Amino acid sequence: MNLKKLFEAQRVLDEHIMNEHPELHESESNLDWKLLALQVELGECANEWRGFKKWSNDQKPRTEVLTVNPDKTHKNKPWIMRNLLLEEYVDCLHFILSIGLELDVRPNLDWDDICHYDDDITNLFLDFNIKIQDLRHWESDDSWIELFEDFYILGKMLGFTWDQIEQAYFEKNQINHQRQNHGY
Numbered sequence: 001m002n003l004k005k006l007f008e009a010q011r012v013l014d015e016h017i018m019n020e021h022p023e024l025h026e027s028e029s030n031l032d033w034k035l036l037a038l039q040v041e042l043g044e045c046a047n048e049w050r051g052f053k054k055w056s057n058d059q060k061p062r063t064e065v066l067t068v069n070p071d072k073t074h075k076n077k078p079w080i081m082r083n084l085l086l087e088e089y090v091d092c093l094h095f096i097l098s099i100g101l102e103l104d105v106r107p108n109l110d111w112d113d114i115c116h117y118d119d120d121i122t123n124l125f126l127d128f129n130i131k132i133q134d135l136r137h138w139e140s141d142d143s144w145i146e147l148f149e150d151f152y153i154l155g156k157m158l159g160f161t162w163d164q165i166e167q168a169y170f171e172k173n174q175i176n177h178q179r180q181n182h183g184y
Contacts, residue, residue: 003107006166009173010097013180020180031102035136038095039129045088046125049158061085061158083168089155090168094176096151099135105144124154 018024046052048062062084069080100107131147155165 016180034099041091048085048088086168090172105141
């Protein structure tokens with residue numbers, strides 16, 4: 001796991017966004033809207049996980065969904081398989097990293113020490129929202145690290161490897177740059 005590489009990629013994207021949206025420079029802090037965006041993305045991730053939808057017969061996570069290929073240059077491949085759960089998880093990661101940059105966090109983590117402590121994914125989603133609120137009130141390296149650790153554990157519980165997460169992050173980072181270039 002190379003957080004430095006991810007932080008640098010996020011720093012470049014955040015600078016791109018700031019250049020496209022100069023009104024963000026007028027704010028003393030962009031922390032609140034980033035935290036709210038993280039909560040929204042976390043809800044979207046939970047929605048693709050579907051495990052909390054006890055009223056539904058369809059609780060299977062959206063990890064293999066056939067969708068229209070947005071890349072029009074591949075006319076012979078009009079459909080692609082997407083992992084919507086991973087995509088939403090990675091959207092959360094973008095905001096977590098951006099929040100870390102906003103707070104000037106300098107994480108020094110030993111990833112071998114991050115272990116599984118709860119086998120209930122619903123509890124992990126709920127606890128993660130508490131950590132978001134803690135971060136809003138405390139704005140410390142320790143609060144961000146606790147948030148990231150919970151997020152990392154959630155990814156493991158959802159069945160993702162760090163390699164999958166990194167690859168999906170960089171793919172979505174590229175899409176986010178393209179969106180900024182085209183007036184998203």
